[in-house]
Amino acid sequence: MKNNKESSSAPKELLNELQSLAAEAEGVAxxxxxxxxxxxxxxxxxxxxxxxxxxxxFYEDARKKILVGARTTDTAIRENPYPSMAIALCLGLGLGVxxxxxxx
Numbered sequence: 001m002k003n004n005k006e007s008s009s010a011p012k013e014l015l016n017e018l019q020s021l022a023a024e025a026e027g028v029a030x031x032x033x034x035x036x037x038x039x040x041x042x043x044x045x046x047x048x049x050x051x052x053x054x055x056x057x058f059y060e061d062a063r064k065k066i067l068v069g070a071r072t073t074d075t076a077i078r079e080n081p082y083p084s085m086a087i088a089l090c091l092g093l094g095l096g097v098x099x100x101x102x103x104x
Contacts, residue, residue, distance in 0.1 A: 014054050021047055 024044060077084040 010054075010058060014051065014058060017047070017051050017054070021051055 021044070025048075028041070028044065
């Protein structure tokens with residue numbers, strides 16, 4: 001299992017890689033195509049495939065974590081319906097009071 005430090009830096013690294021890749025692809029699209037070698041374009045394709053794979057792994061990890069959290073929350077609410085309703089009522093009341101003060 002990955003530690004929290006690795007998983008929190010992964011989205012930043014992935015975003016930086018995608019921005020860099022997009023900038024290079026834009027340069028290729030707007031520049032002179034005859035000046036680019038086939039090796040350079042293959043390198044860009046490889047980087048794109050790697051970024052796509054990283055993004056899909058990140059998506060799957062996030063999806064799994066969200067599903068586990070949703071199942072845990074659903075189980076807790078079903079096992080304790082009245083305390084859950086009381087908590088929701090208090091949160092709604094508190095949020096309503098805070099929002100009504102801001103609009104005045």
